[in-house]
Amino acid sequence: xxxxxxxxxxxxxxxxxxxxxxxxxxxxxxxxxxxxxxxxxxxxxxxxxxxxxxxxxxxxxxxxxxxxxxxxxxxxxxxxxxxxxxxxxxxxxxxxxxxxxxxxxxxxxxxxxxxxxxxxxxxxxxxxxxxxxxxxxxxxxxxxxxxxxxxxxxxxxxxxxxxxxxxxxxxxxxxxxxxxxxxxxxxxxxxxxxxxxxxxxxxxxxxxxxxxxxxxxxxxxxxxxxxxxxxxxxxxxxxxxxxxxxxxxxxxxxxxxxxxxxxxxxxxxxxxxxxxxxxxxxxxxxxxxxxxxxxxxxxxxxxxxxxxxxxxxxxxxxxxxxxxxxxxxxxxxxxxxxxxxxxxxxxxxxxxxxxxxxxxxxxxxxxxxxxxxxxxxxxxxxxxxxxxxxxxxxxxxxxxxxxxxxxxxxxxxxxxxxxxxxxxxxxxxxxxxxxxxxxxxxxxxxxxxxxxxxxxxxxxxxxxxxxxxxxxxxxxxxxxxxxxxxxxxxxxxxxxxxxxxxxxxxxxxxxxxxxxxxxxxxxxxxxxxxxxxxxxxxxxxxxxxxxxxxxxxxxxxxxxxxxxxxxxxxxxxxxxxxxxxxxxxxxxxxxxxxxxxxxxxxxxxxxxxxxxxxxxxxxxxxxxxxxxxxxxxxxxxxxxxxxxxxxxxxxxxxxxxxxxxxxxxxxxxxxxxxxxxxxxxxxxxxxxxxxxxxxxxxxxxxxxxxxxxxxxxxxxxxxxxxxxxxxxxxxxxxxxxxxxxxxxxxxxxxxxxxxxxxxxxxxxxxxxxxxxxxxxxxxxxxxxxxxxxxxxxxxxxxxxxxxxxxxxxxxxxxxxxxxxxxxxxxxxxxxxxxxxxxxxxxxxxxxxxxxxxxxxxxxxxxxxxxx
Numbered sequence: 121x122x123x124x125x126x127x128x129x130x131x132x133x134x135x136x137x138x139x140x141x142x143x144x145x146x147x148x149x150x151x152x153x154x155x156x157x158x159x160x161x162x163x164x165x166x167x168x169x170x171x172x173x174x175x176x177x178x179x180x181x182x183x184x185x186x187x188x189x190x191x192x193x194x195x196x197x198x199x200x201x202x203x204x205x206x207x208x209x210x211x212x213x214x215x216x217x218x219x220x221x222x223x224x225x226x227x228x229x230x231x232x233x234x235x236x237x238x239x240x241x242x243x244x245x246x247x248x249x250x251x252x253x254x255x256x257x258x259x260x261x262x263x264x265x266x267x268x269x270x271x272x273x274x275x276x277x278x279x280x281x282x283x284x285x286x287x288x289x290x291x292x293x294x295x296x297x298x299x300x301x302x303x304x305x306x307x308x309x310x311x312x313x314x315x316x317x318x319x320x321x322x323x324x325x326x327x328x329x330x331x332x333x334x335x336x337x338x339x340x341x342x343x344x345x346x347x348x349x350x351x352x353x354x355x356x357x358x359x360x361x362x363x364x365x366x367x368x369x370x371x372x373x374x375x376x377x378x379x380x381x382x383x384x385x386x387x388x389x390x391x392x393x394x395x396x397x398x399x400x401x402x403x404x405x406x407x408x409x410x411x412x413x414x415x416x417x418x419x420x421x422x423x424x425x426x427x428x429x430x431x432x433x434x435x436x437x438x439x440x441x442x443x444x445x446x447x448x449x450x451x452x453x454x455x456x457x458x459x460x461x462x463x464x465x466x467x468x469x470x471x472x473x474x475x476x477x478x479x480x481x482x483x484x485x486x487x488x489x490x491x492x493x494x495x496x497x498x499x500x501x502x503x504x505x506x507x508x509x510x511x512x513x514x515x516x517x518x519x520x521x522x523x524x525x526x527x528x529x530x531x532x533x534x535x536x537x538x539x540x541x542x543x544x545x546x547x548x549x550x551x552x553x554x555x556x557x558x559x560x561x562x563x564x565x566x567x568x569x570x571x572x573x574x575x576x577x578x579x580x581x582x583x584x585x586x587x588x589x590x591x592x593x594x595x596x597x598x599x600x601x602x603x604x605x606x607x608x609x610x611x612x613x614x615x616x617x618x619x620x621x622x623x624x625x626x627x628x629x630x631x632x633x634x635x636x637x638x639x640x641x642x643x644x645x646x647x648x649x650x651x652x653x654x655x656x657x658x659x660x661x662x663x664x665x666x667x668x669x670x671x672x673x674x675x676x677x678x679x680x681x682x683x684x685x686x687x688x689x690x691x692x693x694x695x696x697x698x699x700x701x702x703x704x705x706x707x708x709x710x711x712x713x714x715x716x717x718x719x720x721x722x723x724x725x726x727x728x729x730x731x732x733x734x735x736x737x738x739x740x741x742x743x744x745x746x747x748x749x750x751x752x753x754x755x756x757x758x759x760x761x762x763x764x765x766x767x768x769x770x771x772x773x774x775x776x777x778x779x780x781x782x783x784x785x786x787x788x789x790x791x792x793x794x795x796x797x798x799x800x801x802x803x804x805x806x807x808x809x810x811x812x813x814x815x816x817x818x819x820x821x822x823x824x825x826x827x828x829x830x831x832x833x834x835x836x837x838x839x840x841x842x843x844x845x846x847x848x849x850x851x852x853x854x855x856x857x858x859x860x861x862x863x864x865x866x867x868x869x870x871x872x873x874x875x876x877x878x879x880x881x882x883x884x885x886x887x888x889x890x891x892x893x894x895x896x897x898x899x900x901x902x903x904x905x906x907x908x909x910x911x912x913x914x915x916x917x918x919x920x921x922x923x924x925x926x927x928x929x930x931x932x933x934x935x936x937x938x939x940x941x942x943x944x945x946x947x948x949x950x951x952x953x954x955x956x957x958x959x960x961x962x963x964x965x966x967x968x969x970x971x972x973x974x975x976x977x978x979x980x981x982x983x984x985x986x987x
Contacts, residue, residue, distance in 0.1 A: 177207065178215060185218045189225035197226045201235075213239065217246050224253030233262075248276045255284020275310045282316045286323075289543075289573075294320035295329065302336075311342045318351040322358030324605075330359045350378045357386035377405070381413050388417045412444045419452040427452035428461065443479040450483035454490040462487040475505065482510040489518020507538075513546045520552070544573050548582035561586045565599075581609045588617035608634075612641045619648035643675045650679055655687040662696075672699075674708045681714035685721045693718035709735055713745045720749025740771050747780035756788030763797075775807055782816035786823060794820040808838075815844045822852020827861055843872055 181204060188196050201219060204210050216239050223232035236242070236250045247270050254263035263284045270277060278301055285293040298317040301309050309317075314337055321329050334352055342348045349372055356365035365386050369379055380403050387395040400406075400414050411434040418427035431449045435441070441449070446469055453462040466484055473480070481504045488497035501507070501515050512535045520528035532550050535542055542550075547568050551561065565583060568574040574583070580603040587596035596617040603610060611634050618627035631637075631645045642665050649658030662680045665672065672680075677700040684693035697706075697715050705711045712735050719728035728749045735742055743766040750758040763781050766773065778801050785794035798817050801807045809817075814837055821830035830849055834841050846865045853862035 178209060178212060181207070181209060181215055182218055185215075185222040189222045192226050194223075194226045194228045194231075197222050197228065198231070201231075211240070213241060213243060213246065217243075217249055220246065220249045220253065224249070224256065227257070229253055229257040229259065244270075244272060244274050244277065248274075248280045251277070251284060252280045255280065255287055258288055260284055260288045260290065275313070279310070279312045279316060282313060282320075286316055286320050289576075291320035291323040295324070308340055309336075311348055314340070314342060315348060315351045318355040322355040325359050327359040327361055330355050330361065330364075350376060350382065353379050353386075354382045357382055357389065360389065362386040362389060377407050377410065381407075381409050384410065384413050385417065388421070393417050393421050393423060406439075408439055408442055408445065411439055412442075412448060415445065415452070416448040419448050419455060422455065424452040424456040424458075443477045446480045447483035450480075450487045454487040457491055459487075459491040459493065462491065476500070476503075478504065478506045478508045478511060482508060482514055485511055485518070486514035489514055489522070492518075492522045494518055494522055509543045509546055512542070513549055516546070517549055520549075542571075544576040544578045547571075547573060547576075548578040551579075551582035551586045561590055575604050577603070577605055577607050577610065580606070581613050584610065584613040584617060588613070588620055591621070593617050593621040593623070608636060608638045608641055612638075612644045615641065615644045615648065619644070619651065622652060624648055624652050624654060637670075639670060639673055639676070642670055643673070643679060646676065646679050650683045650686070653686075655683040658683045659687075659689075659692065672703060672705075674700075674705045674711050677703075677705055677708075678710045678714045681711070681718050685714065685717040688722050690718070690722035690724065693722065707734075707736065709737060709739050709742060713739070713741045716742070716745040716749060720745070720752055723753060725749055725753045725755065738769070740774065740777075743769075743771055744774070744776045744780065747777055751780040751784040751787070754787060756784040756790060759784035760793065773805060773807075775801075775810055775813070778807065778809075779812055779816065782813060782820065786816050786820035789820075789824060791820060791824050791826070811842045811844055814841065815848045818845055818848040819852065822849060822855070825856055827852055827856060827858055831861065831864075841868070843869055846872075 181200075184200055185197075188200055200222070204215060204219065209215055216235060219235050220232050223229070223235065232250065232253050236246070239246055247266060251263045251266050254260070254266065263281065267273075267277065267281045278297065282294045282297050285291070285297065295317055298309055298313055301313060314333065318330070318333055318337075321333055333355070337348055337352065349368060352368050353365045356362070356368065365383065369375055369383055372379060380399075384396045384400055387399050396414065396417055400410065403410060411430070415427050415430050415434070418424070418430060427449065431441070431445070431452075434445070446465065450462060450465060453459075453465065462484075469476070469480055469484075476484070481500055484500050485497045488494070488500065497515055497518055501511060504511060512531070516528050516531050516535075519531060529550070532542070532546070535546070547564070551564055561583075564586075565574070568579050568583070573579050580599055583599045584596045587593070587599065596614065600606070600610065600614045611630060615627045615630050618624070618630065627645065627648045631641065634641065642661070646658050646661045646665070649655070649661060659680065662672075662676065662683075665676070677696060680696050681693060681700075684690075684696060693715075697711075697718070700706050700708070700711050700715075712731055715731045716728045719725065719731065728746065732738075732742060732746045743762070747759055747762055747766075750756075750762060759781055763773070763777065766777070778797060781797050782794055785791075785797065794817065798809065798813070801809055801813065814833060817833055818830045821827070821833065827849075830852060834845055834849060837845070846868050850862055850865040850869075853859070853865060
């Protein structure tokens, strides 16, 4: 029986005492009616109020609120709220609950909170709706408080709170809440709670927990359900257990497309993108998500061209791209710096899409920003109807790279003022802007602590790198020790921090503590040894790496070859070059550049040139390597010819290029050419000479006997000369016996408080050559007072795959007697041939006057003696 009531009631308060009645099945207007005007039905309902039952009108309000929630319009929601109060139905808990849901969907959580506070007798649905709304809008603290205050909870309450934790990045809390359901409440979790917990476990990457959750799913009897199985596969893949995911996948009779798509992503982590493509080709059917997954993987793994080809293939097969497709393809264009392709896609998007959504817009911002077109990136950003964290982060990164760091930090501060909290990746990006400004980095560190994301792995890694750049390795170590979770990047960043501070032992200690090491970690430790001059340990690290089955990459080979070049180990260098070719890196430009350096340092200049000619796409480093090789081997004219060829090839020289040219001119005595190229630095290419360039110029003029001009060059420097510049003048003074100018140079060195012994030794030898014993004793006194000691020379040579090392006064070599006899014979032959005395001795002013043969002369003769 349908009971008809007169409407509106005689008084507002009288309605709360009316009993709910069954609503009429015949509703005048449906959802389609108020899709265009959500109030058309409501207005008619109020006009015909005398003909409507209580339940009919309640149903119409419910439908209107559902429509308004879909429209996401706050003004419409508030008008509907006012109509509800006017109608006298506001005290209906049923309608109040849907009013809460409507405000939540319209992103007006404050209005929802006011409605919740006015509900006299909220039921479980009311509490659950409010918790869900607070969680969606990031107000996790208030959601927790409501959850704790609930008089009673149902399964939806637990799932809502878990979902709130998960959507706010608190995956650990999500899993802990599931444990509370099982342990404290004694309840059996439903499939929704388990699915949410498995997603959180995937984010955490805890494999042991994943295995336990899988067992719980089996125990609760939810296995073999498509949604649960899909979540298990996704969880295992995110935890790196692709084999376990594979076993679950092949157990399913008819896997869903979600399962197939998850496995595509999983295979990329297990054995690379190639395996993903094979699996993609085996799919019985594909959807747009399948295509998007493959395109995204290709773009993320550096296969930008293949990603664009896959996009064209998808289009040809009749799939229309969506916003996620465009975001991935635009990312590929950004990685290739292909502005033309990006603009073509932008034009297609404008032609086919009614408006830019946040994902496509963020992709366009990222593409234009990485291509350096900040004006277009900013225009798109300013005209987006909605912005997300990716939009802000992309613009901040672009402005920091091609604009200014100050503007990027202003954007970050502006982002904090809008109701959008920067995520861990935004914070990590901004840490990269702190450069060497430690105070700014510490402010950003404080902000990350305040917002509660300092424990995030990306933020922790960025903090370590930031403090390392600022030279504060102690703070970097504190951050590292305080991280609850660390990944390979964390350990590698800490190793790099110790390396930059010169603490090789600490770097190796952290390396040895690591359980899992990636190629990046090995390369970092290898580079640490090489950069700090421990070439032997670095090469041992390379050999250990091969023995443990680690596949080297181009960085490994380039770094190892750098160690061979620095230590002049030709045979080992050749072996590493051969291994690079075996692993497919022989044509890599960085490896080839390092090979040029190895051959050049070992005197094999023709082999170096052969490698140089084999490089298809030469870089500026390639040209500089060849210039340096010719300069070190005394081919001055070849240096100039190569320099001119580089200019003709369209390369602009840098300070390294000019260093090689000036050094070649100095050693060959090409004074006019040296002056010309020194002037070209600033006049033709806008390069301001550095200390080392002035030192080369002083050395060039000094070798030619133009000591006064050399002094004038130093006096005319725009900044204070360093010890290298004055040392070059001092060396020239000794060659030409200008004791007065040498004393002037030494006085300048003393003002710099130089602790290096070479300059004092030169001055002492000058006094000795001119018979001024008093001057020798005075130099010895100064060195003794300043605690300066002459470092003994050290030389080595590789003969028959064995390195022979010699230092001054070293007599430990088994063939030293024969070597010294050969040395004396060679000196006597040279004296007879040149009719001059060969100074095979060095005077050490810091000790008693004695004669000791130079270790370099000894090592040179070892090869002849042994071979």
